[in-house]
Structures are given as structure tokens and as C-alpha cells.
Ligand code: COA
């Protein structure tokens with residue numbers, strides 16, 4: 188048996204022993220009494236009885252161990268022409284001060300804090316400061332509109348919100364304060380304070396609409412630094428909202444102890460990084476990749492983490508990633524396939540690469556969506572290093588399948604997400620719950636218990652947690668993805684079984700977009716589904732039926748609908764394609780056939796379902812899609 192196989196077998200046959208050993212690499216104030224409580228919520232719960240602090244493990248312990256002078260964070264911002272290095276000692280001071288500021292504003296252990304910020308070091312300081320106090324943060328991606336922020340405010344009920352005066356996109360500034368004020372108007376829950384970081388690029392007016400704002404630096408100046416608060420391993424570290432099938436996002440709850448153990452383990456065994464290495468996850472703190480691999484894992488492992496405020500292209504060009512690798516001696520780069528596609532589109536020959544020395548780079552990891560074999564092969568040829576697709580979800584916080592580069596590199600199969608990672612007993616089930624034969628497509632599930640760091644519940648909604656993930660196949664976690672396992676045990680993740688789509692590595696709910704479309708006064712009915720896009724992987728496309736008697740022009744209505752999606756969900760949804768139809772294809776029981784419309788748009792073959800109400804509607808839909816340019820010819 189290979190070393191990987193031995194470890195994998197140990198992890199599924201004796202998970203408690205496996206993770207108990209891994210937990211030795213985390214500093215505990217009080218050792219845990221029980222490694223795994225299998226009976227907890229069906230999913231299991233790790234390290235109960237233990238006490239620790241995530242910020243201590245990510246920051247203070249490295250200072251104590253003599254690594255205070257090492258860079259903890261490198262902030263590289265081409266959009267503001269800034270590079271800033273923050274040592275572990277400085278990060279300890281910054282988190283102690285800002286945790287003090289939060290405490291002075293009334294935040295204590297267990298209180299929620301929403302963070303709605305751009306990619307600046309203060310965003311990481313904010314997350315770590317919450318962890319320092321035992322407060323529960325919930326980061327909301329900056330590309331979400333006020334309405335989405337309001338939904339999260341009402342669900343998480345934060346005491347304090349942390350934001351900044353602006354974010355900087357390629358061609359414009361995003362002024363967060365008006366969005367925040369609008370969200371606070373929309374939300375029923377009221378917060379005590381908003382702490383606002385003023386950036387030199389734009390000064391936000393404080394206390395203009397709501398009298399609760401306080402300047403970031405002022406908040407710090409009013410407070411004393413504080414030490415780390417011991418928390419239970421099973422206490423929540425953060426809530427991260429992700430898309431499900433409805434407009435109401437799912438609040439994934441991550442605990443402190445299991446998370447720290449798995450983060451540390453993954454840095455060594457999957458990414459092959461050791462203290463002092465420079466690790467760069469080119470994502471955003473608003474996503475799980477940002478939580479795990481911009482903030483927590485690299486710091487817990489004593490690496491240097493890189494915060495990049497820019498894009499793979501146009502800040503200033505398609506050589507941006509290679510420039511950053513060169514400038515900061517990046518050893519591991521992690522991004523989404525869409526970013527590589529964007530670079531490939533601008534610079535198909537990869538000519539920018541020759542301007543830089545990227546010899547420090549040992550591995551490129553991709554996730555967020557399936558890596559299409561063309562893109563993976565292109566990057567492999569260009570960089571001459573292993574390019575590794577790995578599959579994971581907000582729910583898990585680390586890879587379910589991948590390639591354990593720190594244990595021993597495995598063969599790379601283009602198009603596959605790799606082998607199940609230790610801890611994840613991945614299986615394929617048919618809709619009746621029977622195990623599928625090797626090579627056959629089905630529901631990808633993980634046999635319980637889930638390993639440490641996987642979510643323990645949905646925020647204040649254990650019922651939805653159970654219904655959405657645990658109830659379909661008792662004893663298994665339903666991933667929501669479909670695919671198969673091949674003869675060599677490799678997992679092939681081919682698509683979703685629900686209405687979630689993946690736009691530029693961002694997970695979105697078509698149901699949420701449909702809710703916005705339906706709210707337009709002229710819309711009687713609608714359907715949204717994902718269509719293939721060469722750059723972003725998928726894009727949402729909407730078809731709407733208008734109410735009878737509507738007098739506005741169709742152009743006006745369509746423009747309003749697109750604007751409404753941008754205003755209510757955010758620019759990140761990239762909802763720009765919508766057409767008017769007279770009817771939508773449905774089954775006789777009234778279920779809209781989104782999957783069939785998706786296949787028509789993507790030019791895929793399909794079988795007309797026997798249960799369809801009126802097959803002629805498919806021709807009408809095909810005509811509307813042709814007008815929108817679908818199916819696309821390559
Ligand atoms: N705040 C405000 N607006 C934001 C934002 C933020 N933090 N991030 C993105 N947006 C806006 C963009 O400006 C854009 O607006 P536009 O419609 O006015 O152009 C829109 O949201 C879509 O953004 P994005 O998905 O980033 O697309 P893009 O066309 O600007 O860039 C890529 C395309 C491929 C370069 C980009 O998607 C990318 O780098 N992706 C990396 C993927 C990633 O980080 N995935 C996370 C999971 S690993």
C-alpha cells in the first residue's frame with residue numbers, strides 16, 4: 188500500500204486515532220475529553236471538552252516560538268500601488284488592539300460581527316480579532332448588494348458591523364458605506380455599531396444616516412489591547428453564508444477546534460507547506476477559500492499569507508500573477524480555473540511569464556469549479572509544475588478530493604478532482620441510496636462522520652441542516668454534486684444535482700435570481716438556469732413570461748430586470764442575459780424543466796421527458812435562446 192493509501196485507510200477505519208494525532212499540532216489550553224462525539228447531529232462533532240483559541244494558534248504561538256519577525260502577511264495591491272508586509276509580532280499587536288476595540292464596543296464571546304470589507308490586511312485583522320475574543324464573524328463578499336447583506340444581517344443578528352470606505356475594482360471604486368446604510372434600512376435587526384476603515388482613496392461620511400458609526404482608528408484609540416480568550420473547541424468560529432436552492436442563503440457554521448486541526452493538517456499534507464513558506468490563495472476573503480487559505484490555514488501553519496487586491500488580468504495585465512510570484516517568492520499558488528482562463532484568453536502564448544522568475548513556485552492548486560482539461564493542460568505546459576484540481580465546498584472548508592502533495596504526489600488525471608482526501612469516505616449513490624458501480628454517475632456523498640472542520644450545523648437552523656444534507660441518505664452527507672469514481676479511485680465531479688450554479692468560481696443560487704426576477708411588477712413567471720461560458724464557466728440566463736396587460740416596452744422591462752438583479756444580488760451574479768417567452772416548458776405536475784432548457788442552450792442532446800406537458804414549448808424556448816446567441820458555436 189502506498190503511504191497515501193495507508194493514511195487514507197487509517198483515517199476512515201479509525202478516524203478518532205487519526206485526528207487525535209493531528210490535533211497534537213494545535214495548542215490547547217485544555218485537552219479535549221472526547222475526540223469524536225458520533226451521536227451529535229448525525230454528522231459528529233470533534234474535540235469536545237477541549238479549549239483553545241484560533242487566533243492564538245494563528246498568531247501568538249508563532250511569536251512565542253520566536254517567529255515574531257517573520258512576515259505573517261504580505262499585502263500586494265496593484266490597484267492602489269501598495270505593498271505592505273506585516274510580521275507575526277505586528278499582527279499580534281494589531282489583533283490585540285482591534286480585539287480590544289471590539290470589546291470596548293460591547294462585543295463579547297459568542298456575539299456575531301459582520302465583516303463587509305475589501306481585500307485589505309485590516310480584513311484579516313478583523314477576522315482574527317473576532318477569533319481572539321471568541322466572537323463569531325460572518326464575512327459578506329463585497330460584490331454582494333445591500334439586499335444580500337441585509338438578509339445576512341437579519342439571520343446572523345450581529346452586534347457590530349465592520350466595513351471600509353471603499354473597495355477598488357478595475358474600473359471603479361465601490362463605496363461600501365451607502366450599501367451598508369441601505370442594508371441597515373432594509374434589515375429588521377439593528378446593530379449597535381459600525382466600525383469603518385477610511386481608505387485614502389475615498390473618505391466615507393460617517394453618521395450621515397445612522398448615528399452608530401465610529402472610525403476604525405478612533406475605535407482602537409479608545410481601547411486597551413486584549414489577550415486571547417479560551418473558547419470551547421466546539422464553539423463557533425464563524426458563519427459563512429452560501430447559496431442553496433432558495434433565496435435564503437445557508438449559514439454554514441464552523442467550529443474552532445476541528446477547523447484549526449484540519450487547517451494545519453491540510454497545509455502540511457495536501458499543500459506541502461512548512462513554516463516560513465509563502466502561500467498565496469488568489470481568491471477573496473468573502474469565500475470559503477479566502478477564509479481557509481488566505482486567513483486561517485497559512486497562519487496556523489506559520490507560513491506567510493499573501494493578500495492580493497487585484498485581478499488576474501487588467502491590473503495591469505495578464506502577467507500580474509507571475510509578477511506577484513516573482514516579487515514575493517510564492518511557493519504555492521491557489522486560484523480558480525476561471526482566473527487561469529482569463530490569463531489564457533489575454534495571453535494565449537503565456538509570453539508574460541518570461542518577464543519573471545517564477546522558480547519559487549512548486550504547485551498550482553485549482554478549485555471553486557471543475558478544472559476543464561484544456562485549461563489545466565495549458566497551465567501545466569506553461570509553468571512546468573504540477574497543476575492540481577481539488578474539490579471542496581463551503582460546507583467542508585478543505586478538500587474532499589485532491590492530491591496530497593505533502594504525503595506523496597499522486598498521478599494527475601486531467602478532468603478529475605483527484606483522490607479522496609484522508610477523512611473523506613467518498614461514495615456514489617443512486618437516487619434510491621444504493622452504491623453505484625465504478626465508473627457510473629450518481630450522487631456524490633461522504634459516509635459519516637465527516638472529518639474535522641466540516642460544518643457542524645446551519646446557523647440557528649439545525650432542521651435545514653438535517654433536511655438539506657443528512658436526511659436524503661441516512662448515514663451519508665449529501666454533497667449536492669454529481670459524478671463518479673473510476674477504477675483507480677479517482678473522483679470525477681461533473682455537476683450539481685440542485686439549482687446551484689458556478690459563475691467565475693462563485694456559487695450562486697438560480698432560485699435567488701428567480702426571486703428577484705419574479706419581484707418585477709411586469710413578470711408573471713420566470714426560470715433561471717446556468718449556461719456554459721468560455722471564461723466564467725457558467726453564466727445565469729433568465730426567461731420571463733410577462734403579465735397580461737403590461738404596457739411598457741419589452742426593452743425597458745428587460746433593462747429593468749437586469750438592473751434589479753444587479754441591485755438586489757450584486758454585480759457578482761453577472762446576470763445580463765434575459766429574454767421574454769410566452770410559455771415555459773413544464774411537466775404535467777407543473778415543474779419547470781430547467782435542466783432541458785439548459786441543455787438546449789448548451790447545444791447538448793436531450794431526451795424529451797415523457798411527463799412534459801406540451802413539447803412544442805421547447806421549440807419556442809429554443810427560438811428565444813437563439814436570439815440570445817445560444818447555443819454558442821465554439
Ligand atoms: N466588490 C464589489 N464588486 C465586485 C467585487 C467586490 N469585491 N468583486 C467583483 N465585483 C464585481 C466586478 O467588478 C464585476 O462587475 P461588472 O459587472 O461591473 O464588471 C462583477 O462583480 C463580476 O466580477 P468577477 O466575477 O470578478 O468578474 P470580472 O469580469 O470582473 O473578472 C475574472 C473575471 C475571471 C478575472 C474574475 O472572476 C476572477 O479573478 N476570478 C477568480 C475567481 C475567484 O476568486 N473565485 C473564488 C473562489 S476560489
Ligand code: AMP
Nearest residue numbers: 554555556557577578579580581680694
Ligand atoms: P463553494 O461552496 O462556493 O466553494 O462551492 C462549492 C461547489 O463548487 C461544489 O459543490 C462544486 O459544485 C463546485 N466545485 C468546487 N471545486 C470544484 C472542483 N474542483 N471540481 C468540480 N466542482 C467544484
